[in-house]
Amino acid sequence: MLNLNAFVVGLLFGLGLIISGMTDPAKVIGFLDLAGAWDPSLAFVMAGAILIGAIGFTIAKKRQFSLLGAPMRLSSATKLDTRLLLGSLVFGIGWGLSGFCPGPAVVSAAAGQPKAWLFVVSMLFGMALYTLLERREE
Amino acid sequence: MNLSDFTHDAYIAGLSGGLLIGIAAAMFVLLNGRIAGISGILGGLLQAGKGDKIWRVMFLLGMAASPYLYQIASDLPAVTIEADTAQLIIAGLLVGLGTSYASGCTSGHGVCGISRGSIRSIAATLTFMLAGIITVYLTRHLTGL
Numbered sequence: 001m002l003n004l005n006a007f008v009v010g011l012l013f014g015l016g017l018i019i020s021g022m023t024d025p026a027k028v029i030g031f032l033d034l035a036g037a038w039d040p041s042l043a044f045v046m047a048g049a050i051l052i053g054a055i056g057f058t059i060a061k062k063r064q065f066s067l068l069g070a071p072m073r074l075s076s077a078t079k080l081d082t083r084l085l086l087g088s089l090v091f092g093i094g095w096g097l098s099g100f101c102p103g104p105a106v107v108s109a110a111a112g113q114p115k116a117w118l119f120v121v122s123m124l125f126g127m128a129l130y131t132l133l134e135r136r137e138e
Numbered sequence: 139m140n141l142s143d144f145t146h147d148a149y150i151a152g153l154s155g156g157l158l159i160g161i162a163a164a165m166f167v168l169l170n171g172r173i174a175g176i177s178g179i180l181g182g183l184l185q186a187g188k189g190d191k192i193w194r195v196m197f198l199l200g201m202a203a204s205p206y207l208y209q210i211a212s213d214l215p216a217v218t219i220e221a222d223t224a225q226l227i228i229a230g231l232l233v234g235l236g237t238s239y240a241s242g243c244t245s246g247h248g249v250c251g252i253s254r255g256s257i258r259s260i261a262a263t264l265t266f267m268l269a270g271i272i273t274v275y276l277t278r279h280l281t282g283l
Binding site: 012016068071103116 | 244254
């Protein structure tokens, strides 16, 4: 049941990304391009998502287990550390350079875009590199 | 309703797509007790010894199926990727590394984290949005990369 719901949620999430326009990197760059022909429509994506998300998370925060009985795995971290801020900075540079963030890149790659595949494979290398670097530190 | 006519209005499209993303994120936390964060779901697949691979694969398969389901109703919206090969490789590496260190991306921090009122996620989202805005400014308006 949990796995089936993961599939359904992935499907709805992907449809949301396509309908909203997030899967078009040129549109994403237009949203980030405040000094150019700024396209603010993607701000509505976040507003719509947070509107519904906030209802779900308000209920979820009060529970120890999900409606299907799975443990509620919400981060309890509150510290603003260098890893969070530097990591977000590096992510933002890559996002601005390509117009791709992870979700839309996965959807576009699945739709058969060769350039999206190149991005996704490079991103997986970046994630694997992180795992290697972390292991060395242990 | 014709889905392609419906998406002509970019604002309504953005809002309705966003509402759907919100529904997905709310369903995932309420039913599975998990954050619908794409970088975290992908990253977990790369970590050896983690036993929870199946739901991650199922989530990604659902995402991968979404353009095909959409195509039943309408043509996929146009996608324009202006970045060249070198830019895509560098951007991919930066996004992979950055989201791993930051424990999240646009979905995990930007949607789920802000929805639950996490200060870390608000700080992360402001940081990557600002970095994206500055990067676009530098590449588009200063260097013409």
